Amino acid sequence: MLNTVYRLVSPGQIEAVLVEENITNDAVVICPTHLSICNADQRYYNGSRDEKILKKKLPMSLIHEGVGVIVKDFSNTFKEGDKVIVVPNIPKEVSETVAENYLSTSKFRSSGFDGLMQEYVFSTPDRLIKVPDGIKDEVASIIELLSVVVHSVDKLEKIRNKDTESFGVWGDGSLGYLMANVLFYTYPESKIYVFGKNEDKLNFFSFVTETFTIDSVPKDLELSHCFECVGGAGSERAIDQIIDKIKPQGTVAILGVSEEKVAINTRIILEKGITISGTSRSKFSDFIKAIEYLNKHEKLKKRIELLISNRIDINNIHDIHIAFGRDLNIRWGKTIMNWKI
Amino acid sequence: MIYAQIMAAGVGKRMGNTKLPKQFLTLGGKPILIHTIEKFTLHNDFEKIIVSAPNEWIDYTLDIIAKHELEDERIKVIEGRKERNDTLYSAIDFIEKEYGIMNDDVLLVHDAVRPFVTKKIINDNIKMSKDYLCVNTVIPAIDTIIRGFNNEVVEIPVRDFMYQGQTPQTFNINALKKSFNLLTNEEKKSLSESCKIMHLKGYKVKMVNGDALNIKITTQHDLRIANAIIEEEYWKEN
Numbered sequence: 001m002l003n004t005v006y007r008l009v010s011p012g013q014i015e016a017v018l019v020e021e022n023i024t025n026d027a028v029v030i031c032p033t034h035l036s037i038c039n040a041d042q043r044y045y046n047g048s049r050d051e052k053i054l055k056k057k058l059p060m061s062l063i064h065e066g067v068g069v070i071v072k073d074f075s076n077t078f079k080e081g082d083k084v085i086v087v088p089n090i091p092k093e094v095s096e097t098v099a100e101n102y103l104s105t106s107k108f109r110s111s112g113f114d115g116l117m118q119e120y121v122f123s124t125p126d127r128l129i130k131v132p133d134g135i136k137d138e139v140a141s142i143i144e145l146l147s148v149v150v151h152s153v154d155k156l157e158k159i160r161n162k163d164t165e166s167f168g169v170w171g172d173g174s175l176g177y178l179m180a181n182v183l184f185y186t187y188p189e190s191k192i193y194v195f196g197k198n199e200d201k202l203n204f205f206s207f208v209t210e211t212f213t214i215d216s217v218p219k220d221l222e223l224s225h226c227f228e229c230v231g232g233a234g235s236e237r238a239i240d241q242i243i244d245k246i247k248p249q250g251t252v253a254i255l256g257v258s259e260e261k262v263a264i265n266t267r268i269i270l271e272k273g274i275t276i277s278g279t280s281r282s283k284f285s286d287f288i289k290a291i292e293y294l295n296k297h298e299k300l301k302k303r304i305e306l307l308i309s310n311r312i313d314i315n316n317i318h319d320i321h322i323a324f325g326r327d328l329n330i331r332w333g334k335t336i337m338n339w340k341i
Numbered sequence: 342m343i344y345a346q347i348m349a350a351g352v353g354k355r356m357g358n359t360k361l362p363k364q365f366l367t368l369g370g371k372p373i374l375i376h377t378i379e380k381f382t383l384h385n386d387f388e389k390i391i392v393s394a395p396n397e398w399i400d401y402t403l404d405i406i407a408k409h410e411l412e413d414e415r416i417k418v419i420e421g422r423k424e425r426n427d428t429l430y431s432a433i434d435f436i437e438k439e440y441g442i443m444n445d446d447v448l449l450v451h452d453a454v455r456p457f458v459t460k461k462i463i464n465d466n467i468k469m470s471k472d473y474l475c476v477n478t479v480i481p482a483i484d485t486i487i488r489g490f491n492n493e494v495v496e497i498p499v500r501d502f503m504y505q506g507q508t509p510q511t512f513n514i515n516a517l518k519k520s521f522n523l524l525t526n527e528e529k530k531s532l533s534e535s536c537k538i539m540h541l542k543g544y545k546v547k548m549v550n551g552d553a554l555n556i557k558i559t560t561q562h563d564l565r566i567a568n569a570i571i572e573e574e575y576w577k578e579n
Binding site: 001002004016017018019020029031071072080081119120315340341 | 370376379380383384385456460461552554570571
């Protein structure tokens, strides 16, 4: 079946390409409707990835956070018109020891494999999740990011010590915001502190115990476990502060992606017996759990709506450039592309 | 109701020595017509997808639809006619006899040999057909258009106002029928453009944006280009 795929061919340059898709007996055809721009997509688009990586991965269609509508299901799993989330991780093998999101053989949309910027997305039913009624399309398009947060909290839960007095979240962006929310509902008795660079962004974290700018962290504050949701150049400083503020035998979860290698003070890690966990992708079951979170906590849906700063109708390639351009310049939140191509 | 008609009744006068009509030639491993029908089967708005094939190629058309497992009950293969507008009218006849025509019934007509039509172009046609009785798909003219006669330039219109017509074209069936019946025999013979039927009879025709990729595969050269621009789905290393 012929399909138009919108691929990034080089930074800032998107081309429509006609692709012949092979239809198998279990193929599901989805019409994408709401696509959310992730920092990873933005790094490809604006060329901030290493040149060698760009050369290796492009041309490629971007976007791995999004929802769409079923238009044809050869597997008879879904009904036409069902709204679904497309799980970007596509495992190619089953391992008893390594989860699907960490297998090196797994494919990931918009990272070496075409993402969701397509006329139609072709999937298999095992990579689709029906969006329940009551979750808005825009919110559903961010569930991928929420699932990564849920996965990280789950992972930390399995390796942490018994101390749940306090949690620290470094990062005042979308990832930090979702993390603070999930911690708020997972550990209702615990204190949650958020650390960021920007006071105006920290103001959105109205539900947490306290927020601090990274220049005004109290000296005597100690934290049971910490989450790094910064990434990029700020990652190093964030991890340094975390190591300083975490209690002995605390656990640190790192979620922020950085292009450069990050120097870490291993001496203090050894001294304090700190455990470190890393996560940037989620697995199918994390999406289910993220949806359960949303269904259980009506307020969480409302809070996620506050994350959506840009809503841009996409009718042609020029509109995609506008969306990525605006996304680059927003102070807070996410850009959602209403995909009408 | 919204009906689709795929015009596959041509016998390929412009394709050179090809024995198969152009709509049946292979593009990326499948007949062009199959690609086009597949695109339409993804639109749930259509009540029926009528494929107008030449009389002697009807069985062939049914065979290739079956061979490519296009199991969509909405597909109906009917006999086309020699002239485009007669083929158009035969679909209206078919709809009237089989299902009856209601006042707001719409027919979206598309060339079988434009397999690169997009979801958006089809959706825009359907959307605009709610406000207009006739919709045409166009792209801005890239080359300067020159009107000539006897090898002399008669007029060079301002390019900004010039467009190239594509398909789909979408019609309110009753309004089209009415306009068609008002045409003189002379007009019927001279009209190669279906929207002109309604335009001549005073209806407003809405233009929607087509796409440069929505090419019409008319010559061997077009077919080579079309095959060259299709890419395989591919995986890259993570």
